[in-house]
Amino acid sequence: MFRRSAALMDKSGRRFVDNLKVLLSSGTGGDGASIMAHEHGNEFAGPGGGNGGNGGNIMIKCVKDKYDLSHIKQLGTQLKAPDGCCGYAREAHGKRGKDMWLEVPLGTEIIDVDTNEVVYDMNEVGMEVLLLEGGQGGKGNAAFANKWHHSPIESTRGLPGNTMLAQLELKSIADCGLIGYPNAGKSSLLSAISSSKPAVAPYAFTTLRPYIGVLHDLYGNTCRIADIPGLMEGAYENRGLGHQFLRHVERTKTLAFVVDMHSTYTPDPKEPSMEPWDVVALLQCELEYYLPNLSERAIMVFANKMDQEVDTNGRPLVDKLKELTDRVTLPVFPVSAALGIALGPDHKQAGLSAAIQFMCHKVFESKSSERQLLQKRRANEEMQLQKVFEYKNNGIFSFEDDEDHGDSLTESTQSLVDQQLDQLGFSGLGETFDGYEHSIARNKLHEYRDLTMKGKYWRLTRQKGESLRNEKWKSSTRSS
Ligand SMILES: Nc1nc2c(ncn2[C@@H]2O[C@H](COP(=O)(O)OP(=O)(O)OP(=O)(O)O)[C@@H](O)[C@H]2O)c(=O)[nH]1
Numbered sequence: 288m289f290r291r292s293a294a295l296m297d298k299s300g301r302r303f304v305d306n307l308k309v310l311l312s313s314g315t316g317g318d319g320a321s322i323m324a325h326e327h328g329n330e331f332a333g334p335g336g337g338n339g340g341n342g343g344n345i346m347i348k349c350v351k352d353k354y355d356l357s358h359i360k361q362l363g364t365q366l367k368a369p370d371g372c373c374g375y376a377r378e379a380h381g382k383r384g385k386d387m388w389l390e391v392p393l394g395t396e397i398i399d400v401d402t403n404e405v406v407y408d409m410n411e412v413g414m415e416v417l418l419l420e421g422g423q424g425g426k427g428n429a430a431f432a433n434k435w436h437h438s439p440i441e442s443t444r445g446l447p448g449n450t451m452l453a454q455l456e457l458k459s460i461a462d463c464g465l466i467g468y469p470n471a472g473k474s475s476l477l478s479a480i481s482s483s484k485p486a487v488a489p490y491a492f493t494t495l496r497p498y499i500g501v502l503h504d505l506y507g508n509t510c511r512i513a514d515i516p517g518l519m520e521g522a523y524e525n526r527g528l529g530h531q532f533l534r535h536v537e538r539t540k541t542l543a544f545v546v547d548m549h550s551t552y553t554p555d556p557k558e559p560s561m562e563p564w565d566v567v568a569l570l571q572c573e574l575e576y577y578l579p580n581l582s583e584r585a586i587m588v589f590a591n592k593m594d595q596e597v598d599t600n601g602r603p604l605v606d607k608l609k610e611l612t613d614r615v616t617l618p619v620f621p622v623s624a625a626l627g628i629a630l631g632p633d634h635k636q637a638g639l640s641a642a643i644q645f646m647c648h649k650v651f652e653s654k655s656s657e658r659q660l661l662q663k664r665r666a667n668e669e670m671q672l673q674k675v676f677e678y679k680n681n682g683i684f685s686f687e688d689d690e691d692h693g694d695s696l697t698e699s700t701q702s703l704v705d706q707q708l709d710q711l712g713f714s715g716l717g718e719t720f721d722g723y724e725h726s727i728a729r730n731k732l733h734e735y736r737d738l739t740m741k742g743k744y745w746r747l748t749r750q751k752g753e754s755l756r757n758e759k760w761k762s763s764t765r766s767s
């Protein structure tokens with residue numbers, strides 16, 4: 288009982304949580320008030336009920352100083368942002384509900400359980416998203432007053448907020464993941480090459496959560512290395528710490544195997560320990576079973592504990608290393624993590640410098656090709672957007688030369704919508720006002736504007752005070 292509960296605790300005594308299901312709801316809008324104004328000497332002061340405040344939003348922020356989701360788990364399984372306050376007399380509007388901010392670590396995916404769709408992937412520190420918008424506040428009776436309806440008593444109630452059953456899944460993001468059997472020396476290796484200090488102990492499953500160490504080179508490049516808890520045979524079937532940590536491997540760009548050249552961990556101490564080449568083959572199988580093509584990300588093998596002369600069977604480690612190099616297709620680097628820790632930054636003797644150089648080189652290579660791809664994709668998207676924009680606006684925004692540009696701006700006093708209508712052959716305002724209001728071309732233009740510009744450019748074509756159809760219920764109720 289003790290072992291089980293202790294197994295997933297870290298040093299601070301908190302349980303590491305990387306997967307969480309939580310019911311999130313944004314706040315309800317406050318009701319609008321229906322109150323008549325009371326003023327001294329003015330019997331007909333009119334309506335005075337203020338609007339209700341909007342409900343609080345559910346916001347998600349990606350932060351640097353959180354490494355798991357336990358702080359969200361502590362809040363409970365159902366989280367709700369505060370509601371907006373109702374409106375008051377003298378047209379005082381209700382206070383809006385405070386937003387609920389959930390801080391998540393880098394690499395958290397937010398999944399809508401109903402649709403099983405990844406809604407957001409928090410893959411950048413500082414990223415902030417509005418997950419659920421709070422309900423709109425109701426309108427007070429003062430909002431219904433117009434020149435025909437002086438003393439309205441109607442008011443509306445606040446709208447309910449949105450609800451989502453969300454699954455938060457943390458998948459650590461690192462450039463290189465250290466994969467190996469328990470006790471192979473992964474944590475020792477990470478502490479030797481970075482300033483991260485995971486616990487090191489001579490027993491299996493010391494590490495219970497992924498640790499990330501960062502390497503910096505002189506040119507300002509960084510390489511994030513993840514120490515992942517030990518895997519063992521059957522991890523893909525959820526043996527050992529199994530799936531829970533294979534998930535963290537999923538997102539690493541490259542993988543490095545760490546094998547113990549001295550002796551390999553076996554669940555039963557009476558069993559003979561495995562040879563390092565068998566360990567590499569087995570780890571590759573485990574990765575492949577978990578996710579096809581995952582093992583292709585492996586770039587190298589760290590042959591650890593090479594400071595020892597012979598293994599537990601008395602075989603010289605130099606012979607073993609030679610056999611390992613022959614049997615494994617990946618490049619093998621003999622290292623001693625323990626020596627690396629003891630010697631401090633001088634990694635030559637521990638064999639770590641060559642290995643780190645190789646690892647960083649591979650990581651930077653994969654990073655730069657990825658960056659190039661991303662740049663290409665962005666440029667392509669931008670070009671397409673520009674094309675669509677120009678096409679939809681029949682060249683209104685695509686000025687050929689600068690002189691024309693200046694002239695057209697100073698000459699034209701018409702709105703951009705009217706300029707467009709002129710081009711289409713309509714006279715715009717004046718005698719044909721009704722025709723203009725209901726013309727197919729104008730409706731089409733509004734449709735295009737709403738569909739294509741997605742809020743990015745609509746301000747350019749909208750006239751002052753103009754509202755889209757159904758945008759403000761207030762204006763639509765007035766006209767009806
Ligand atoms: N002699 C020798 N011992 C080492 C070396 N590297 C690690 N060790 C020892 O191996 C043991 C296990 O080291 P860890 O770094 O905790 O191993 P790990 O792979 O992180 O283990 P888990 O977290 O349980 O998966 C410790 O007692 C270390 O002192 C090495 O290069 N030489």
Ligand SMILES: [Mg+2]
Nearest residue numbers: 473474493494
């Ligand atoms: Mg460890």
